[in-house]
Amino acid sequence: MSSPKLSKFWGDKGLQYVIPNDGGQYPECFDVAKELSIHLGKSLPIVEVGCGYGRIGRLFDSTQYKGLDINPNAINRAKRELPGYHFETITDLEQVPTCDTLLVYTVLLHIPDEEILNSLTILANRATNILVVEIMDKRWRSKQVVVPVYNRDPEEYILLLQQCNKHLKSYSKKPYAKYAKMRNPDLDDRITFMLFGPEK
Numbered sequence: 578m579s580s581p582k583l584s585k586f587w588g589d590k591g592l593q594y595v596i597p598n599d600g601g602q603y604p605e606c607f608d609v610a611k612e613l614s615i616h617l618g619k620s621l622p623i624v625e626v627g628c629g630y631g632r633i634g635r636l637f638d639s640t641q642y643k644g645l646d647i648n649p650n651a652i653n654r655a656k657r658e659l660p661g662y663h664f665e666t667i668t669d670l671e672q673v674p675t676c677d678t679l680l681v682y683t684v685l686l687h688i689p690d691e692e693i694l695n696s697l698t699i700l701a702n703r704a705t706n707i708l709v710v711e712i713m714d715k716r717w718r719s720k721q722v723v724v725p726v727y728n729r730d731p732e733e734y735i736l737l738l739q740q741c742n743k744h745l746k747s748y749s750k751k752p753y754a755k756y757a758k759m760r761n762p763d764l765d766d767r768i769t770f771m772l773f774g775p776e777k
Contacts, residue, residue, distance in 0.1 A: 609636060613680075622678070625645065625679075627647075642663070643665070652666045678704060705774060707738070709773065714728055752768075
């Protein structure tokens, strides 16, 4: 989100790439709220970076959630669909407020390799805990896709966030229906949840 090229892509494309085109509001086809609660527990309130139009935000109480995104069209839609929730347009990660817990749900995989450490450093300085959720298998990368995608392996996030003084606190994987339909046995089609925080 701190990349000019990345910002231009997400700012120009509107909402068409916010979620997959099938499966409705939650194409994951599992209880996303339950899985989030397993990792977050009472680590509230939540600030979500890259909230889109608030599909994940609606899983939280409005008083315990703030959504941020670089796409003003997405934020405007979120405000219309979820009155009473706090949504805000930002242009750079430096605008992320200090908070207890940050949620980055399928967002970091859109940040280029040359910018990921700096982005994580900024986020780590803003929050006590960071919950990273996305498809994690570097072999998903392809130069043929329209959306900029930089999938990483879980180990990469562990090593990167250790450099930011954040350490793995919890970890799980859930089958993601959309990707499972592709039936590629060589790729991990599960969505990974990884909570990072300070060392105890």
